[in-house]
Amino acid sequence: MENILEVKDLNISFHTFAGEIKAIRGVNFELKKGETLAIVGESGSGKSVTTKAIMRLLPPGNSEIKQGEILFEGRDLAKLTDKQMQKIRGQDISMIFQDPMTSLNPTMTVGKQIMEPLIKHQNMSKSAARERVLQLLKLVGIPQPELRIKQYPHQFSGGMRQRVVIAIALACNPKILIADEPTTALDVTIQAQILELMKDLQKKN
Numbered sequence: 001m002e003n004i005l006e007v008k009d010l011n012i013s014f015h016t017f018a019g020e021i022k023a024i025r026g027v028n029f030e031l032k033k034g035e036t037l038a039i040v041g042e043s044g045s046g047k048s049v050t051t052k053a054i055m056r057l058l059p060p061g062n063s064e065i066k067q068g069e070i071l072f073e074g075r076d077l078a079k080l081t082d083k084q085m086q087k088i089r090g091q092d093i094s095m096i097f098q099d100p101m102t103s104l105n106p107t108m109t110v111g112k113q114i115m116e117p118l119i120k121h122q123n124m125s126k127s128a129a130r131e132r133v134l135q136l137l138k139l140v141g142i143p144q145p146e147l148r149i150k151q152y153p154h155q156f157s158g159g160m161r162q163r164v165v166i167a168i169a170l171a172c173n174p175k176i177l178i179a180d181e182p183t184t185a186l187d188v189t190i191q192a193q194i195l196e197l198m199k200d201l202q203k204k205n
């Protein structure tokens with residue numbers, strides 16, 4: 001199977017008042033199409049920094065990729081311009097973070113938030129995007145999508161909110177979905193449901 005992502009000898013530093021922090025030193029891994037890859041390590045070992053580097057979401061002011069390559073379908077993401085990267089983010093590679101409360105915009109309806117990437121990246125009309133949103137809400141197991149689409153994040157439970165975050169991440173059919181501890185903010189039974197959902201979605205998509 002072909003590699004969709006290859007990280008080669010990645011080295012990342014942060015420049016702080018206390019000097020240079022070498023957060024990542026010589027990270028190597030590859031991901032094949034259809035594969036699930038788990039990155040495991042103790043707190044502070046650099047898991048989040050690695051995944052943020054792939055998405056180019058590290059703080060621009062004080063972080064630096066010192067060495068290495070992040071090859072997505074053979075292209076080095078570390079070398080793309082911000083504009084080129086914006087096209088890849090959300091469309092080819094998307095990411096889910098720990099806390100669904102801070103990932104969602106509290107002032108916007110859930111429907112509008114899932115619609116946004118569809119209108120922005122895929123030039124969908126409003127009505128086509130609405131259809132796709134209903135489909136996505138069903139896919140991630142949210143009942144009564146016609147009602148839910150008009151509601152705000154605070155009207156959802158924690159687990160339901162993370163399902164919405166997953167729906168947004170999947171909206172444009174990304175080739176890679178990065179999840180950085182997607183269940184940490186949820187209680188144990190809901191954690192199991194979300195992991196089960198992700199396994200199921202991976203098989204289907």
Ligand SMILES: Nc1ncnc2c1ncn2[C@@H]1O[C@H](COP(=O)(O)OP(=O)(O)OP(=O)(O)O)[C@@H](O)[C@H]1O
Nearest residue numbers: 014016021023042043044045046047048049050059
């Ligand atoms: N913006 C930053 N400025 C300076 N140092 C940073 C910054 N972000 C992360 N670091 C440092 O980089 C190292 C790796 O952090 P990272 O968040 O990737 O760890 P992690 O493996 O994801 O840990 P956890 O499991 O606790 O989330 C840590 O030493 C951290 O202090």
